[in-house]
Amino acid sequence: MRPVLYIPVLAALIPIALVFGIQDDPERTNPISAEAEMLKPAILPVTQGFTLALTQDEAGRPAPLLVTNLSGAEISAIDLTEHGAENTKDLFGAMRDVGERQLAILFRQAQEPGNADLTQSYGFDGLLSVAGSGNRHVASGTNFVEHAEETQSQSVFNFPKFGQPTPPVTEVTHAPGVLLDYEVELCMLFDRSIATIDDFDEAEKGLFLCGDFTDRAVLSRMIDVDNFDSGSGFSDAKSGPDFFPTGGFLVVPNDWKSFVDNERIVTFRNGQLRQDARGGEMILDFRQLTERVLADATSTRFVYQGRANTLIEDRRIARGQVLMSGTPEGVIFMPPSWRQMTRGIIRYLWSGAFLNGTSGYEGVVNSFIRDELESKRFLQPDEQITYVSASMGTVSVTVVGDDGDATGLQTASSLPVEIEWNDPS
Template sequence: MNKTLIGLAIGGLLGIFDIFPAHSRFLFASDTKDYMHLAEIAIDTAAQISVFEKAGKILKAPEDALTLARFDKGGQVHTLAVLEDDGETIKGIDLSAELGRYDQNSFDVIKGLEFDHIVELTHTSTRHVSLKYTDLLPSVGGDTHLAIGINYAEHGKETGQVRPFMFPKYVRTDPAVHELKYTKGWLLDHEVELGIVFPKAVCSAAELKGMMIGFLVVNDFTDRATLMRKMDSQNVASGKGFPDGKSKEGFLPTGPYMVVPRDWRAFVNELNLSLSVNGQQRQHGSAKDMVWDINKIIEESLSVKGEKKSYYQDKMVNLFEGSCIPANSIIITGTPAGVVFNAPSKGFIMGTVFKYIFTGGFFSSKMHPYILQQYLKEEMKNTRYLKPGDQVETTISYLGTIKTEINE
């Protein structure tokens, strides 16, 4: 921005000299037409610098991180090495066409290749492609994922929980330009989250050393009404109710691309998460503030060996299939503070306890479920929950933006 202003100032000054040529003799001895030409060059150069700086903030250079998007061409899935992104259109190299690989997963397209070899392809290939965001497939496919709840301390405070826990999420991914069909009776909440993906099954945390890891932005949409009806209020960490409240169609849009950094540990510390509704920011946080870092997430996930540790549709289910974390499925790592749902206040709880006692609520229900159901009724009045017409933008540094429209 400063360089742009400088360019405009130089252009304006040279323009003044053209209007008042008598003053220009103190600076130049050439024709005044040259001044306007210099002004145009200065303005154009400054504008180009500004565009470059903006693009640099959107994407990492391929030498630092590979940015991979997926698109359909003639019924085949192609992987694009993204080199430019202006927020509406991306440009890059068609790696699938270059390599003759049309796998469903981007990691399979680059399987067996060294990082530097892929970087070289981005510089030497002539297979340039330009795509609109609306042309993109979900950056990662699949319909079975592992989620971490309460992985940011401030989010734990607002929801009344103190430690992370795990649960599965069963829903197919959606692309970055996303329409979510609203169902009456939902308490639709938003959660900007960092997703991580592995190119092969991970059976120990030690395998992370030297492994490529993919990162993407996701929105872990939640129907709090379903969650509250099904959750165990005395043991929230059991995960009961979470898969049901988070596994509805349209509840997992992905960013426009998956990013594979050369140094993923340093990369994570640069990631800032944000979410806005109708242009107003609601969530903001940093991935470096996760309670469980990526190593801890892997350790905790593998410690259960995929055993039945959660509930979905009133049945106990595995956190994931097998004893290793599956390849090409998303681990959804938690959301920072700023969601719509907040735990009931002490005042609400005390008032509901009195109501429970003096109206004979104890004859038909246990206290904890009673309080939860009363709070559900109260939350139905909360106008901050998402509704038809709302526009949600979900962003993480270098990982792009999801644009969601809530429809009837």
């Protein structure tokens, strides 16, 4: 080869070497705006509402509880079956059985000296999910401004999420090929079915802390990047047997709007703060979300496992069905960098994938997923995700391999509620 020909060859090889030789930082994260003050969870004062929980008695029957105090990873609570409630998972029903006036009296009595025998102690690992046993929920996407920006979404959207809720101390499985991501959310339950906005206004509302895990590999392959509202990919990426961890407290506030606006929710990844927001940062509040959901009750564009679904059934949010808030900023997912996109184009052309019908877009997405799997930026076995709220308790999730093993980290049930963190702001 003549020396003069080396110049264009080198000119082509140098950028390729830079693209493939310099990898993206595996530690890169989305920036978050964190509050300076450490979150110190507490029980909502009885003047503002009631905090309920659910456990099992010695016979294995559900036992509704009135939570009166929180200390570290333990709560003090009154067994409401000793005060007129049935052995039921229906916490709204337990409230009616006992009566709000009596609940307030019991709460105040529990604060008085000499009434220690009124309450019992429970660990979070002894609590059941307050979300019931339904397997169809209404999820919300990019309903916090900063999260919409970090995911490049243009609007709020909804989709059905499938899978039964898991309790406040639980596990999530990391399977090969999965880009597992976390999200913290507020969730709302109603004491009746919601078919109109008047139903929403009249209903008793309960709030609880919840999480939403996502397989970003599935979502990256299936999403319609020009129209998130199409619903494409979201149900498949966010549904599953352990993708919906839920809290052990159901808070029934006197003023749901004020409670939500002020409630603070955070996410810790292995003890490091990664999400921090208040409900008032939601773009659409729960009433506005309900209006949107009811107005979108007949479309069958929501596909899950190849089957078309409506957002809700029978044009109503069913009693026991969960309405989710969406998540704030700080998730693991970041759109592909210019280096990842360039690598994808080069791999696509070099491999000849265009000859077998693979589109350039698919080639770049597959390359992006390959890079992210190799970087191990997303959740891995043995990691610990802890969701914490101001008034709704905590949710602790251990990531396990698909063989169910997890070793080397502190167990979820032993994690303290109050955690020191590094302020990333």
